[in-house]
Amino acid sequence: EVQLVESGGGLVQSGGSLRLSCAASGFIFRNYAMSWVRQAPGKGLEWVSGISASGDITYYADSVKGRFTISRDNSKNTVYLQMNSLRAEDTAIYYCAKGARAFCSSTSCYLGDYWGQGTLVPVSS
Amino acid sequence: QSALTQPPSASGSPGQSVTISCTGTSSDVGGYDYVSWYQQHPGKAPKLIIYEVSKRPSGVPDRFSASKSGNTASLTVSGLQAEDEADYYCNSYAGSKWVFGGGTKLTVL
Numbered sequence: 001e002v003q004l005v006e007s008g009g010g011l012v013q014s015g016g017s018l019r020l021s022c023a024a025s026g027f028i029f030r031n032y033a034m035s036w037v038r039q040a041p042g043k044g045l046e047w048v049s050g051i052s053a054s055g056d057i058t059y060y061a062d063s064v065k066g067r068f069t070i071s072r073d074n075s076k077n078t079v080y081l082q083m084n085s086l087r088a089e090d091t092a093i094y095y096c097a098k099g100a101r102a103f104c105s106s107t108s109c110y111l112g113d114y115w116g117q118g119t120l121v122p123v124s125s
Numbered sequence: 126q127s128a129l130t131q132p133p134s135a136s137g138s139p140g141q142s143v144t145i146s147c148t149g150t151s152s153d154v155g156g157y158d159y160v161s162w163y164q165q166h167p168g169k170a171p172k173l174i175i176y177e178v179s180k181r182p183s184g185v186p187d188r189f190s191a192s193k194s195g196n197t198a199s200l201t202v203s204g205l206q207a208e209d210e211a212d213y214y215c216n217s218y219a220g221s222k223w224v225f226g227g228g229t230k231l232t233v234l
Binding site: 035037044046047059060061095103104109111112114116118 | 157159171176177216218222224225227
């Protein structure tokens, strides 16, 4: 059974930093791209960042580029999101999602077929 | 403002069909056959129900179907059931990034 468990969320002040983790199990982690998606309270979904299966290619939404860094440790089956210079508008539930074998290829292309339960990051101003 | 445009709400009675639209541009929906749809119940994580325009993951009922024409994708839910009441989001690949619609709240009357 595929499981994704996020952790690391919590209250942080504006300008501060936080590192989220997503521990994966139930599939061959090193073979799949991963993404982070967030949802502000009462709002819609926003893709934040993605990383290739090997970790050598990363992608970011314009809203977080230069402030957030995605990484993964395939030996620990874990993907991370380092968030710096946090702003009030970064307040959201952050979900990790298991993607296709490549971030997007002609073989298969989707953001996430399995999602974690999310971790809440409130940023106080 | 979301990159893809969805109606904020839709509704139908049990047994009826409802269609939700998702309009983008030639840089996302119209440029790739990589549109997905997600269902999200209150307080829950999103669930993939359609990927690559019209494919259903295993376990998703065939009451859910989808298509695309030009820059607009559509999700149809047939034979509406009470458990279909949820928020629905379209999502498209847009060249090294993903974009979402603003979401549609589906109410089963």
